[in-house]
Every structure is written in C-alpha cells, then in structure tokens.
Amino acid sequence: xxxxxxxxxxxxxxxxxxxxxxxxxxxxxxxxxxxxxxxxxxxxxxxxxxxxxxxxxxxxxxxxxxxxxxxxxxxxxxxxxxxxxxxxxxxxxxxxxxxxxxxxxxxxxxxxxxxxxxxxxxxxxxxxxxxxxxxxxxxxxxxxxxxxxxxxxxxxxxxxxxxxxxxxxxxxxxxxxxxxxxxxxxxxxxxxxxxxxxxxxxxxxxxxxxxxxxxxxxxxxxxxxxxxxxxxxxxxxxxxxxxxxxxxxxxxxxxxxxxxxxxxx
Amino acid sequence: xxxxxxxxxxxxxxxxxxxxxxxxxxxxxxxxxxxxxxxxxxxxxxxxxxxxxxxxxxxxxxxxxxxxxxxxxxxxxxxxxxxxxxxxxxxxxxxxxxxxxxxxxxxxxxxxxxxxxxxxxxxxxxxxxxxxxxxxxxxxxxxxxxxxxxxxxxxxxxxxxxxxxxxxxxxxxxxxxxxxxxxxxxxxxxxxxxxxxxxxxxxxxxxxxxxx
Numbered sequence: 212x213x214x215x216x217x218x219x220x221x222x223x224x225x226x227x228x229x230x231x232x233x234x235x236x237x238x239x240x241x242x243x244x245x246x247x248x249x250x251x252x253x254x255x256x257x258x259x260x261x262x263x264x265x266x267x268x269x270x271x272x273x274x275x276x277x278x279x280x281x282x283x284x285x286x287x288x289x290x291x292x293x294x295x296x297x298x299x300x301x302x303x304x305x306x307x308x309x310x311x312x313x314x315x316x317x318x319x320x321x322x323x324x325x326x327x328x329x330x331x332x333x334x335x336x337x338x339x340x341x342x343x344x345x346x347x348x349x350x351x352x353x354x355x356x357x358x359x360x361x362x363x364x365x366x367x368x369x370x371x372x373x374x375x376x377x378x379x380x381x382x383x384x385x386x387x388x389x390x391x392x393x394x395x396x397x398x399x400x401x402x403x404x405x406x407x408x409x410x411x412x413x414x415x416x417x418x419x420x421x422x423x424x425x426x427x428x429x430x431x432x433x434x435x436x437x438x439x440x441x442x443x444x445x446x447x448x449x450x451x452x453x454x455x456x457x458x459x460x461x462x463x464x465x466x467x468x469x470x471x472x473x474x475x476x
Numbered sequence: 477x478x479x480x481x482x483x484x485x486x487x488x489x490x491x492x493x494x495x496x497x498x499x500x501x502x503x504x505x506x507x508x509x510x511x512x513x514x515x516x517x518x519x520x521x522x523x524x525x526x527x528x529x530x531x532x533x534x535x536x537x538x539x540x541x542x543x544x545x546x547x548x549x550x551x552x553x554x555x556x557x558x559x560x561x562x563x564x565x566x567x568x569x570x571x572x573x574x575x576x577x578x579x580x581x582x583x584x585x586x587x588x589x590x591x592x593x594x595x596x597x598x599x600x601x602x603x604x605x606x607x608x609x610x611x612x613x614x615x616x617x618x619x620x621x622x623x624x625x626x627x628x629x630x631x632x633x634x635x636x637x638x639x640x641x642x643x644x645x646x647x648x649x650x651x652x653x654x655x656x657x658x659x660x661x662x663x664x665x666x667x668x669x670x671x672x673x674x675x676x677x678x679x680x681x682x683x684x685x686x687x688x
Binding site: 217222258259261262264270288289308335339340376379412413415 | 576625626630
C-alpha cells in the first residue's frame with residue numbers, strides 16, 4: 212500500500228502560514244513526521260495561493276528536496292507549475308494529476324515522460340466529472356489506454372476514480388469502489404489511488420466515514436492512498452485492513468505495528 | 477384549520493407527503509398563497525438554513541427538506557401566478573468558467589428558492605459572456621458566482637470587470653462564494669457580497685436588496 216502524505220497542502224492553515232513565512236523548519240518537521248508515520252511520498256500543494264502558487268510550491272519543493280530524503284507528489288492543476296517543480300525535483304516524483312481533458316493531457320504527458328514520474332490519472336474529461344458508473348469507466352479506461360499507448364508504464368499509472376460525496380450522491384462510494392475493482396481487473400499493473408475526504412463531505416464525524424471507506428476501497432483493490440499519516444486511527448485501520456485482506460505475510464506488519472504501539476486507540 | 481407552523485415543521489423534517497397535504501389544505505381553507513409561502517415554506521426553510529449553518533442539520537437533510545419544499549411550491553406556484561404575488565427578488569447564479577463544481581451552487585439555489593427568490597441557474601462552467609447576458613435580463617437584481625478552485629478564482633474578477641464595462645453594476649449586485657474564497661478576496665475583486673455558506677448566502681442576498 213503506497214501512502215502519500217497530504218499534510219503539506221496550503222489549504223491547511225498551518226501549512227499556508229509556513230509557506231507565507233518561508234518557514235523551512237516547519238516544512239521539514241512536517242515532512243519527517245509523515246515519513247516516520249509511514250508515508251512513501253509527500254504531496255505538496257500550494258493551490259490556494261492562486262497567483263503565488265508557483266513561488267510557494269517551488270519553495271516547498273526546493274526545501275524538501277534539500278532537507279528530506281523522500282520523493283514528492285507535485286499536486287497542481289497548472290502544468291506550468293508542475294513543469295517548474297519537476298525541474299527542481301529531478302526524476303522519480305509523482306505528479307498529481309493528469310486527466311482526459313485534452314489540454315491538460317497534452318501539457319502534462321511530456322513532463323511525466325521527461326522526468327520519469329508516476330502519475331495520478333483523474334477519471335474526468337472535457338465534459339466534466341462523470342457521475343454515472345458507465346461514463347466514468349469509459350473515461351477511465353480510455354485514459355489508461357491512452358497513457359499506455361503513449362509509453363507510460365502500467366506501474367507508473369495511478370487511476371483516481373474521483374469520489375463523489377455520499378451526502379449528495381447516495382451511490383458515490385459504490386461507484387468509486389466498482390471503478391477501482393474494474394480498472395484493477397482490466398489493467399494488471401495499473402494502480403488505484405484516491406483521496407479519502409471527499410466521501411464524507413457535508414456529514415458529521417467525517418474521519419469515521421473516511422476510515423471505513425478506506426477499508427472498503429482497499430478491499431476493492433485500492434493500493435495507494437492520499438491521507439494524513441499522523442491520523443493514528445486511520446493508519447491503524449489501514450494496517451489492520453492489509454492484514455485481513457491477505458496483504459501482510461505472517462501478519463508481521465500488524466505485529467510490528469502492535470509492538471510499536473501504533474494500534475492503540 | 478390548517479396550521480402553517482405544522483407545515484413548516486413537516487418541511488424541516490423533509491416529510492414531502494405532509495407538506496403537500498398541508499399546502500393543499502391551507503389553500504382549500506382560503507389562506508392566501510403568499511402567506512402559505514412565507515409563513516409555511518419559507519419559514520421552514522429559514523430554520524433549515526439556520527440549523528445547517530450551526531451544524532445541527534447536514535447536507536442530506538437539507539436536500540430532503542428542499543425536496544419537500546419543491547413539492548409544496550409546485551402546488552402553490554399556479555395560485556401565486558394567479559394572485560400576482562411577486563418573488564422577493566431575482567438572482568442569477570452559476571459556477572465560473574473552467575469550474576465544474578455544482579454541489580455548493582445548487583445548495584445556494586435551493587436555499588434562495590426556499591427563501592422566496594426567483595433563481596436563474598446558469599449551471600457550471602459558465603462563461604463571462606453568459607453571466608453578462610444574465611445580468612442584462614429583466615428583473616435580475618443579483619449575480620451570484622461560485623468558484624471552487626484556486627485556478628478558477630480569477631474568473632470571478634473577470635466577470636466583475638465585464639459587468640462594469642457593460643455598465644451593469646448599477647443594475648445588479650454581485651455575490652461570490654466557494655471554498656477558497658474569503659471576505660478579503662471578495663473585497664479585493666470588488667464584489668458587493670460574500671457568504672461562507674449557503675444559508676448565509678440567503679442572508680447576504682436579502683441584505684443586498686434591503687429586505688429585512
């Protein structure tokens with residue numbers, strides 16, 4: 212299970228303040244805490260700053276690459292920002308994201324090829340985010356096939372079904388689960404990733420819903436996730452889910468987590 | 477005797493059948509459609525909005541209440557037209573160009589309708605020209621824009637500039653909202669109003685039109 216730590220996102224107040232003050236110590240500490248808690252990639256996003264996104268994201272990327280030994284997940288909807296960030300970071304990063312939108316696809320594809328990146332592929336096209344399972348599957352499959360045809364390795368593709376909130380679309384969760392299952396079955400080697408917080412939008416006790424959805428999604432074949440690794444309950448659920456889903460040989464990770472007091476509620 | 481408080485309560489619970497029945501009963505007993513609307517349906521939706529703002533009610537509950545309101549409204553509508561009752565205001569809403577988010581915008585629309593506004597929903601991915609066209613329409617007093625992405629926020633400003641250029645800013649007030657939007661940003665781009673959530677959006681619209 213690939214874990215992408217989500218804390219270095221300026222939609223979080225503390226991260227925004229750190230970016231504005233160029234507080235390298237805070238950024239470094241957040242990165243290290245996430246890695247310590249099990250993150251493999253560190254998502255960096257400065258999208259809330261609009262005009263200054265470039266400046267802040269590049270600064271975060273530069274700081275992290277100098278201070279921390281972990282690959283980054285460059286999270287931006289602006290291909291120019293992605294391009295500049297990848298120039299700083301070098302090879303082996305992840306890009307969040309590409310989609311089936313024509314302009315986005317054309318702009319991002321050469322970047323991930325040049326810098327040998329993994330890529331989060333969003334199931335949406337120029338017609339927006341499909342809500343029906345059939346439409347979503349069609350767009351998702353076409354996107355995967357186009358990426359493969361354009362020379363991206365299956366192992367570098369992380370398909371994101373784009374979860375709709377259950378508060379407004381009752382079957383938002385089910386559609387995403389079916390997507391994960393279907394894509395993973397059809398394209399061996401292609402990964403499935405998602406963020407968890409959308410599912411619970413508009414409802415109380417969101418962390419509970421996020422956690423339950425994670426387990427359901429893992430059972431459907433989710434093998435990468437964007438989350439807050441410092442959320443102890445979430446991480447404990449993730450570890451336990453791996454064990455019950457047969458992804459933990461001799462239950463060794465579960466037992467290691469137990470001994471490290473990571474499973475205590 | 478039809479009880480408008482009961483109607484309001486049924487609406488808050490999202491009990492569509494009871495809302496329909498009580499609305500018809502009230503009409504049959506000769507209550508004015510305008511009063512059934514304001515003291516029954518709008519009163520109920522106002523409470524839903526208040527509770528939503530305070531996290532005492534949640535989105536699915538707002539949606540089910542809105543469905544009940546529409547059921548009541550569809551019974552009242554023909555009578556309202558007959559009696560010539562006017563909506564409290566007319567507002568055009570939409571999500572800006574390049575932005576496909578509709579949940580928040582739809583909630584705002586529901587709340588406004590629930591408060592007695594006539595709502596012209598322009599949809600998502602709405603071009604600057606389309607907003608300007610809507611602002612020109614007869615009776616439109618407010619243009620409400622939503623942007624949920626940092627990359628689409630600049631469109632708010634572009635539409636406001638276009639409205640200025642078209643000389644429409646004396647005719648319409650401009651409201652903005654969406655997750656990344658703040659009061660500061662709204663002030664910066666010259667919007668007349670900003671609201672952090674759908675229920676506050678109704679308050680702001682009323683305030684802009686000078687409705688108590």
